[in-house]
Amino acid sequence: MAMRDTLDFLLYGWLQSESLNQRERFADHSRETFDAVLDTCERIAREKFAPVNRLLDTQEPHFDGERVHLPQATREALDAYVESGMLSAAQDYENGGMQLPCTVEMAANAFFSKACIALGGYAMLTNGNANLLMAHGTPRQREVFAKAEFEGRWFGTMCLSEPQAGSSLSDVATRAEPDGADSENDPLGPRYRLRGHKMWISAGEHELRENIVHLVLAKIPGPDGKPVPGVRGISLFIVPKWLVDAEGQLTGERNDVVLAGLNHKLGYRGTTNCLLNFGEGRHQPGGQGGAIGYRVGAPGEGLKAMFHMMNEARIGVGLGATMLGYAGYEASLAYARQRPQGRPLTATGKDAASPQRPIIEHADVKRMLLAQKSYVEGALALELFCARLVDEQHTAEAEAAGRARLLLEVLIPIAKSWPSEWCLEANSLAIQVLGGYGYTRDFPVEQHWRDNRLNMIHEGTHGIQALDLLGRKVVMEGGAALMALARRINETISAAGQVPGLAEAANQLAQALAQVGAATKAAWATGEPEAALANATPYLQAFGHTVLAWIWLDVVLALAPDDTRDFAQGKRAAQAYFFAYELPRIAAWLAVVQRREALCREMQDAWF
Incomplete structure (x- = not known):
């Protein structure tokens, strides 16, 4: 059966998503509008994302010392995604959104993750970045930075890890100093100068959009002038690649954020992955060294704010892992149905004169396909259930919203980790179904495995x-x-x-x-x-x-x-x-x- 049949059943037959239209926020929607969104995203994913998936794997990003180069198809596919309105799909009408339920938004994004996970990475990070600013930023930060991201004019990142501090965020060494006596009065937020290094930054450098909004964790001086130890000393900053004025217009001045190098990955190659230097002095914004950043939220509460994006990203990673598993499952199922190999066993042995049968008729192949089906369809249901909990948390009555919050808290580690492990296993089984062919680049299942192997690592191992x-x-x-x-x-x-x-x-x-x-x-x-x-x-x-x-x-x-x-x-x-x-x-x-x-x-x- 086509994935769309399963998606429709999970949305409407299981999660009863149509009932969300009875709530004020979603009152303008219906099954027809939900289906129209799904139809559009399925078409864009099929026509723009899927055809370039192998191209982006074989022509990975390269840096010439000045610029990062990507295939032109990357921009064209992302332009189509931006034009679909999906970056702001769940946002309020006044913010250019559709006020779609998160459940439907996630179902629609499943098509993109399945067609080309690397392209989907740019969108996931930009959306999560903007959502964080909507929750924790000032009105001006929301208007200038988040709005530009929802419109797709700018893209976003999250900058947490450092060369010496991956998951141990309390050990980050990047520092932020107030930028002058009037730094607290900048219209874009308290202004600082950042110096340090960030590692493993997906979408950290490219020319796909006119600006990149980095959200950076750094430590500011405590009362004694020294950084506060541990996570209590971490604050969060907006650090744009190109500086902007209070109205959100580019000033033409480059911020002191410099690409130190690209990481060359096993898979997931179409998304740039970078080592960034902040404040190395190559650029001197305002005639001074240090990257200009605007603090988000109160001092010392950076990690709390960043978890807003991290939790969204963890569910997004789970969805990506699920859909890579799904893509492998569909490919191996199609192969098993047309590949002849072996003959039926009888009480007297095999009849060599009888025709070969498709390998899908062998019990062990059925076992591998059934395992894949149980992993990928179960994982898809899990991710959509978590999305439905987000809708419950934000639009249900208080008691139900409280239950949804608790369920989501305990399920987020599972939503991220389970598909990352078991849909990767599904990809391994897909290779096994194809046998030697599966281990070659003539078939897509080896790329699915390589792309999926990242998901057990990033956004929290x-x-x-x-x-x-x-x-x-x-x-x-x-x-x-x-x-x-x-x-x-x-x-x-x-x-x-x-x-x-x-x-x-x-x-x-x-x-x-x-x-x-x-x-x-x-x-x-x-x-x-x-x-x-x-x-x-x-x-x-x-x-x-x-x-x-x-x-x-x-x-x-x-x-x-x-x-x-x-x-x-x-x-x-x-x-x-x-x-x-x-x-x-x-x-x-x-x-x-x-x-x-x-x-x-x-x-x-x-x-x-």
């Missing part, structure tokens, strides 16, 4: 997501988020227990949920973080598999019991596969968590 889940999310507010999720899962268990054919799965999910709860308590039984978190990654894997089992059970509950279409039977088979082959894995993962296995924590360097 797998291990970071695990620490966030077990170290913060499941214990936050006295375990309120975990309990909210357990209640929601139990609702599905109760409903499934009443449906013929699903009672056994409901019991299996109930047992898995109980195992996760027991392991959570056991991990923290001593109250020692080092002991509790030593096995955070197996916990993340078990937690994620439990969540996906719940998602699948909830999805098949939305099918009519008498629906015998191939589409419905395929969904039921994917759910059954996940419960038969995947959910049993959690026992081994949770065993080391429950006994607080010390092996990895106590392993000595010299023993390696």
Whole structure:
């Protein structure tokens, strides 16, 4: 079945997205307007993004010492995306938006991620940058910077990591000093001069738009004139590539932000990835050294503001990983249906005179395809569910909005990490289905794997997501988020227990949920973080598999019991596969968590 059929079912049959039109914010919309957005994005992705995916992989960005060069097709495809209005799709009408639900916005962006993930990176970063400024910026910052980004005139980035400080943001060394006695009175916000280096900056340098808005984490002087240690000392700054005036017009003066070099990546090559130097002195804005930046929010609250963009990016990464997995699944499914290999086994052996059969008829190939289907369709459902929680948080009545906030908090590490691991596994299985052909560049599945391998690393590595889940999310507010999720899962268990054919799965999910709860308590039984978190990654894997089992059970509950279409039977088979082959894995993962296995924590360097 085409991905669009699954997308429509998840949106309308499962998440009941049409009901959002009853809320004031979305009252002008209908199923017809939602479908029109999906149709437009599907067409642009098919006509503009997909045809250049291989080109952007083979002609990666290069730097001539002055400018970064990209294929012309990059600009043309992004122009089409900007013209679609999707950069501001969820924004208020007065800000040039469509007031689309986040659920529909994410569904529409799925087409772009599937067609060419590298192009989608520019859009995701720009949208997230502007959304952060809408939430934490001043009215003038929103008007000048966010508006230009929503219009697609400027693109944006996030600048967190440094060569010596990747995930350890408390160790950032970039410094920001007030730019003169009147720095607090600049119309664009308190003005500073930044000096330092930032690493792994996606979309950090290009000529695709007239300006690039960098959001930069840096430390400012404390009361004693020295930087405040730890994350409490981090502030957030808008640092444009080209300086602008208070009305948002380019002044023609280059800011002191310089490309030090491009990173040459395994995949995801169409998005530039950069090392940037701030304040190295090559440019002297205002006749002085240091990159000019405008503080966003209060001093010392930079990381809090940046998490607004980071959390959006984590869901975006999860969607990207999902769609790369989906692309590989579709490619390997099409191949398996037309590739003849082998003959049926009979009691007397193979009949060499009989015709070969398509490899999709072999049980092991079906296993690999069914695994892919369970991973990618389940992950897509998870990402759309998280998007629906965003809509609930912002437009539902207070009690429901509060529940949505808690659910989203605990699910964000899963929304980022689970597709990054298991849709990557789907890409590996797609290569396996194609055999030797899959390992060549004559087929797209090897690029899907290379592109997807980044997603376990950026926007918080797998291990970071695990620490966030077990170290913060499941214990936050006295375990309120975990309990909210357990209640929601139990609702599905109760409903499934009443449906013929699903009672056994409901019991299996109930047992898995109980195992996760027991392991959570056991991990923290001593109250020692080092002991509790030593096995955070197996916990993340078990937690994620439990969540996906719940998602699948909830999805098949939305099918009519008498629906015998191939589409419905395929969904039921994917759910059954996940419960038969995947959910049993959690026992081994949770065993080391429950006994607080010390092996990895106590392993000595010299023993390696």
